Amino acid sequence: MAEKIIELVFIPFPALSHLAALVKLAKLLTDAEQRLSITILIFKTPVDTKIDSFTENSTQSRVRFVQIIPKNESGILELMKSPRPFMLQFMGTQKEAAMEAVAEIFRDPTRIVAGFVLDMFCTPMIEVADEFRVPSYICFTCGAAVLGLMLHFQRLNDEFGPGYMAEQYQGSDSEVSISTYVNPYPANVLPSLVFDKDFGVLDHLKRFRDCKGIVINTFLELETHAVKSLLADETVPNIYPIGPIIQEPNGEEQRKGQGEILEWLDQQPDSSVVYLCFGSGGCFDSRQVKEIATGLENSGHRFLWSLRKPPPEGKFEFAGEYEDPEEVLPVGFLQRTSGVGKVIGWAPQIAVLSHSSVGGFVSHCGWNSTLESVWCGVPLAVWPLYAEQQANAFQFVKEFGMAIDIKMDYKKGCGVIVEAEKIGKAIRQLMDMDNDIRVKVKAMKHKSRVTYDEGGSSRVFLGRLVQDFVGTAL
Numbered sequence: 001m002a003e004k005i006i007e008l009v010f011i012p013f014p015a016l017s018h019l020a021a022l023v024k025l026a027k028l029l030t031d032a033e034q035r036l037s038i039t040i041l042i043f044k045t046p047v048d049t050k051i052d053s054f055t056e057n058s059t060q061s062r063v064r065f066v067q068i069i070p071k072n073e074s075g076i077l078e079l080m081k082s083p084r085p086f087m088l089q090f091m092g093t094q095k096e097a098a099m100e101a102v103a104e105i106f107r108d109p110t111r112i113v114a115g116f117v118l119d120m121f122c123t124p125m126i127e128v129a130d131e132f133r134v135p136s137y138i139c140f141t142c143g144a145a146v147l148g149l150m151l152h153f154q155r156l157n158d159e160f161g162p163g164y165m166a167e168q169y170q171g172s173d174s175e176v177s178i179s180t181y182v183n184p185y186p187a188n189v190l191p192s193l194v195f196d197k198d199f200g201v202l203d204h205l206k207r208f209r210d211c212k213g214i215v216i217n218t219f220l221e222l223e224t225h226a227v228k229s230l231l232a233d234e235t236v237p238n239i240y241p242i243g244p245i246i247q248e249p250n251g252e253e254q255r256k257g258q259g260e261i262l263e264w265l266d267q268q269p270d271s272s273v274v275y276l277c278f279g280s281g282g283c284f285d286s287r288q289v290k291e292i293a294t295g296l297e298n299s300g301h302r303f304l305w306s307l308r309k310p311p312p313e314g315k316f317e318f319a320g321e322y323e324d325p326e327e328v329l330p331v332g333f334l335q336r337t338s339g340v341g342k343v344i345g346w347a348p349q350i351a352v353l354s355h356s357s358v359g360g361f362v363s364h365c366g367w368n369s370t371l372e373s374v375w376c377g378v379p380l381a382v383w384p385l386y387a388e389q390q391a392n393a394f395q396f397v398k399e400f401g402m403a404i405d406i407k408m409d410y411k412k413g414c415g416v417i418v419e420a421e422k423i424g425k426a427i428r429q430l431m432d433m434d435n436d437i438r439v440k441v442k443a444m445k446h447k448s449r450v451t452y453d454e455g456g457s458s459r460v461f462l463g464r465l466v467q468d469f470v471g472t473a474l
Contacts, residue, residue: 003035006473007111009102010040013091013121016050017247017280017368021141021217022119023060024245030062033466037062037111041101043070043094068097092124099128106132114473117215123207135212135472142367143218144226144241145395146388148180150205151236153194157202166195179233180226183398188409189390213238213468217245217367220457221447222374240465242458244371244448246350258348261304262355268302271359274427275378277306277347278364282385283319285310286328288417293333295423301431302340304358306347321345353378360430362406365392377445379403379437381430385412402440404430
């Protein structure tokens with residue numbers, strides 16, 4: 001009798017960056033264990049139109065995609081009027097559709113389902129896994145220290161009620177002791193979602209404790225203290241730090257414009273260019289754009305700037321492209337900086353950060369971007385905008401000493417304008433070739449590249465995860 005296939009069900013949140021992370025994890029798992037096969041359930045929505053292209057161009061072995069038309073289309077459109085409820089509530093509306101898709105997998109006599117791996121925004125699907133009596137695992141695409149921070153405040157939320165955090169810490173100059181950080185954590189750089197009762201992210205985090213394990217996109221050598229703290233915490237499920245999971249460009253649309261950008265970088269001296277990019281949602285109003293431009297020009301450094309256009313007011317869309325960037329830039333800026341600077345839209349980030357001419361990265365400090373800076377050995381200047389980015393910025397500046405601070409306590413929509421003088425000063429510090437942060441970043445780059453070598457930390461943790469799945473199946 002043929003040995004049964006060990007099947008895993010992956011459920012990503014329907015946005016390209018979330019899907020890409022789970023696909024990379026699927027490849028790591030199937031490469032590590034030949035008996036594993038993975039079905040990825042994709043709920044089609046208008047949120048990210050690049051998903052179809054990504055799945056069509058993905059050629060992972062023993063990984064298949066199942067497209068699902070979501071239930072309750074009118075309700076979804078209503079949710080999409082605001083990104084925050086959509087992120088946390090969408091999957092709760094799709095449990096019936098998931099049940100039907102998973103039931104189909106269970107009908108295959110050649111497969112035995114050993115686990116669900118769920119995106120961090122898909123915790124309602126734990127109930128689907130429970131219905132089929134299958135263990136569930138969370139894929140947490142942020143860092144280990146942030147996981148500890150969120151679970152810390154989730155416990156306080158349970159104990160003292162949802163208004164406690166705002167009352168104690170919002171607008172405060174106090175500091176908080178959190179086990180996953182070595183240094184006291186300043187309240188003024190706590191992520192705003194900690195205080196947002198309407199968003200309900202802490203209630204969402206509570207479900208993490210109901211799963212069997214949490215897969216984290218980090219590695220032991222980067223977050224040594226945080227990982228060890230979580231491993232020692234008996235209230236936290238098993239953790240598996242198996243990063244860095246780095247996303248390579250995929251698909252024709254993503255490669256668009258890469259040649260022209262890289263050709264320009266080829267013409268610049270080594271480590272001379274500062275690269276500015278604030279992620280898929282990273283955009284500013286025209287006043288702040290002008291301050292950035294002036295700061296760049298006054299810094300005296302070469303630059304590559306991914307300038308993105310804000311989406312229409314009230315629309316759940318990612319930042320877009322300017323047809324004419326001059327509409328928001330200072331008069332004559334492009335002409336004055338011609339030859340030493342280049343303003344672009346979308347950027348092939350890994351290709352840019354890997355280029356020898358790039359010597360610094362001004363970033364929103366999204367976790368993927370911070371890991372990419374480490375992977376490529378490029379030091380950061382941090383300018384967080386939203387989500388957990390303030391926590392990442394604090395960690396890289398204060399815990400690791402691997403970044404320059406532009407405005408760690410910045411929060412998008414707060415009405416604060418960061419002035420050109422401050423921006424220019426930070427860029428000059430960042431691009432100083434004698435700055436100690438360069439030595440630390442270079443050392444961590446080497447450590448990030450060997451985590452999957454024989455005996456490497458991420459390879460060891462991946463092996464433990466695989467054995468969990470195999471043990472459940474047998």
